[in-house]
Amino acid sequence: MSDARAITELAKRRGFFFGSNEAYGGVAGFYTFGPEGAALKRNVEAAWRDRFTVREGNDEIEAPTIMPEPVFEASGHLDGFDDMLVECGECGESHRADHLVEDASDVEEAESLPIPEVEELVAEYEIACPSCGAALAGRSIEEFNLMFATTIGPGSGQQGYLRPETAQGIFVEFPRLKEYARNKLPFGVTQIGRAYRNEISPRKGIVRTREFTQAELEQFVDPDDDDPPLDRVADVSLRLYPADQQEDPDGEYVEATVAEAVEEGIVASEWVAYYLGVAREWYDRIGVDGDRFRFRQHLPGERAHYAADCWDAESEVSGVASADPTAGDWIEIAGFAYRGDYDLSKHAAHGDDDFTVFEQYDEPRTVERAVADPDMSVLGPEFGGRAGDVADALRALAERDPSAFEGETVTVEVDGEAVTVDTDVANFRIEERTEAGEHVTPHVVEPSFGVDRTVYTLIAHGYGHDLIDGEERTYLSLSPEVAPTDVAVFPLVSDAALEEVADDIVADLRAAGLSVAHDDSGNIGRRYRRQDEVGTPLSVTVDHESVEETPTTVTVRDRDTTAQVRVPVDELAAELEGVLESGGSFETLLAGYDRVETDVTRS
């Protein structure tokens, strides 16, 4: 069985994830996380929050998932997400009608034209299907927007959309967030939440869905002054797959530390490089296999026009760990983009608020500035309703070209018409002003993580087989930090005395904050296997010795190796917590307690 099939089967059978609404036939692109999957995902989110929010000193917000249309006009999603598809009547291929028109004619931005007009252009330029050459004239063009539309309020209401990414919720609230940050750059805002895309064709199960969870950080920086704390991750080694290597048939990975990647210019942005390092460490911590992981640079055509540099984190999910970058099945699990001031500038242009930060200079600066201060008592009577526009034009001209005010009169263009006024009336002068600082539109560095795909990766990378006493075993080698259940507790046999001890241990461990499973059904081997399959790192078994000897001891079994140690119940909770916490290991138990000699063989 392929890894993908085995994982899907395990996910369904053991409650990690499965298609939603199956009782009603299901809907493509929607998945429900069952108890194990929801716990795993929750733990991944908590680990992300710990690393990217808490440890970076950032702030997390929670914005609505439904936002009004103007937000997406500003962000570009309304146009950019809108595809005009025309389907060929001969071969059935779908193509972007706007692209075809742009290629065949000198029409630009066909995307912004109304559908009937594009249909006419297709006919007028006798555009043929790029795949089979059949004429496309007369075919109807389907409009498809990847955003889910909804109506806000009763009646016709206000047009709204489910957000296609969590990021806009941060950008749009920037004016308040910068106040909260007391106008000091740099600062970072995170959000973990659902986003929605009405995918044409959802595929690959949980990897590409119509509703999914993102964990995003928007790091706002001053492009001139703010540098990342690069030294913290300087020595983290990265497997990089730069664009030039991707375009070369014999392309190879470039292994470099964060410091080297910056020095050699492989990663253009220091901020991006910093977060590649942070992410690499984090992925390692939650259990992503470094041999099946890489950072891939976007190819020039793939990159959004505003992104100076963009890298994706990718994981291999079919079981192939190869030095050949073209081998294996890679999925994108995070993106790291330097977005410049694109997002905030867009919202500044469309929205009402101030999307800049005022940065004070160390010393106030005296600057000379050419200004026009038109005499409105003259302009008013002369130009009537246009007086304001004339004054604005004069002020703009003064800033742009002070020399225009050297003559007796000055001419500006208002509504395409030349308007001449006396220079005296324009009241032009060079003004000396003291400036305490300047308004800066912050640049944005955006590490954006797909939580569902990360969960899938952890299952794929943790998935393992071995033989225990000749019997095949499936186990999930999940990191203790993200495993759905911390520890399982079993009475070795159905015996009231053993069960009582086991029940007490369950209560104690739960009181200590651990996630505990209890299972007394079936023989002990069967119960170990159940827990192995859902990735429970530790199992505690109460046996006869537990109730016969003093002090009371129990065995603790390690999921991956099946090794066991005998630990006094009094010390159990503290010892288990030690193993489970970030950086902990079963090795410490092996070193501190008697190993239980069993004749169980593992191969």
Added chain:
RNA sequence: GCGCCGUUGGUCCAGUGGUAGGACAGUGGCUUCCCAAGCCACUAGCCCGGGUUCAAUUCCCGGACGGCGCACCA
């Protein structure tokens, strides 16, 4: 959206124009056993709609869902 293939207990499969069988899993019991053991019993299924037929899980058409390829993935 298009093309090809598929859909049978929880999971994975077999099979049939007269409504089904296995394996594994699950539940109860015996066994009291530290790695899916054994024995007994039990639970549980033909994706949906239409057509052909005396009769459809089976054949035909459509749909939904899934897999793969194409397109799409801002």
